[in-house]
Amino acid sequence: MPTVKFTYALKRFFPDLRDGQIEADNLTRALYEVDQRYPGLRSYILDEQGRLRKHVQIYLDGDPIQDREGLSDQLGPDTEIYLMQALSGG
């Protein structure tokens, strides 16, 4: 199963946030599952039109995702998903 890891910055809003495994074969599904586990978290990552927020980045096995608008990037069985904030401002 893919593993999802979170930037520490999100723990401010979701104190119980823990890295973990999720059952999903694409990114849209993965974020849905994450939101089920931590209600509201999806809205911190995506805007209401489903696009990745401007200053948020998602890495899949170390590479940034290709489709920030539609999140169509596919996941492998052991993909590591890393949710981080862009370090704008230095």
Added chain:
Amino acid sequence: MKKTLLIGTRKGLVVARKKNGIWQLGDVHHEGVPVSIAYGDPRSGTWWACFDHGHWGVKMQRSTDEGQTWEEVTAPAYPEGAEVKEGVPAATRYLWAMQEGGTAHPKRLWVGTEPGGLFQSQDQGTSFQLVDSLWNHPSRVGGQWFGGGRDHAGIHSVVVDPRNEDRVLVGVSCAGVFESLDAGQSWQARNKGLRADFLPDPHAEFGHDPHILIASPTDPDILWQQNHCGIFKSTDGAASWQDISDPEGEANFGFALAVASDNADQAWVAPANSDVTRVALQRKLCICRTDDGGKTWTTFRKGLPQDHCFDIVYRHALVSDGDDVLFGTTTGNLFHSGDRGESWQVISNYLPMVYSLQLI
């Protein structure tokens, strides 16, 4: 007399309280989070914090116990398919105005946003719905709304008529003033007499830039706006506007305006130095007051910095109640006057940038 001040700042919500005539800073909530609007609903006592998380989007929290505990609610969100213009999906960029909907509608709340959507809640803010009629107004769809200082047009002012709470006016930068007589089902522009010097046609129906729109508490037919192009007043419920700026004096350009709680002819503005540099006039801070409905303005400086001052006052950061007048600045100064603006005392010199004040 109101004794609590909610301060929305770039680094959190700060509460000040008045004790024995002196305002003192107290609790800090949401430290580090930009609070675009801190709002207290006078009907329920609920406190609201509108967040502008740079990375994580806009969010909202409310507290029913004066800040002891907070609950996140779903912030106003644009419906799927909504577009700012063709090919540009609409998403909430900024929460810029919050207004309770009146005593006859105890669960109604209004929220103004960038990119130009007005939202209404019928359940005390548990959920918000886009007001389609204004979003679909031909002037907005036709491209006559645009951003002024922000990327897209934004609604920063919502005025509810206490005599008829279905009568609502909004101020939009840049578009102008719009009025609804049916709780937001239909809207008419109310920009007659305004001047937009930056447009090819300064007297165009749309494209005006009210910086803040306020009704006199004691006579809601008297409306005031600090506009990008001066100070304007209406005595006929926004049907027409008159320029009441003081071209020879200080009261011209600025963002903030407050109207006396007990006198429809008394108001304050916080002048700034033109739209080009946006600093205190001649780097000296002052507040102007009119006592005669804008015929004349008096400038007050006592207690305010008069050299090397770069402060300006944002549109929601000047408030009054009785003899009390308070304002916060872009460089984190907070001032209080107990004599209707004639002299000033510092409450703090060390706040973050101040976005909003509300007396409750």
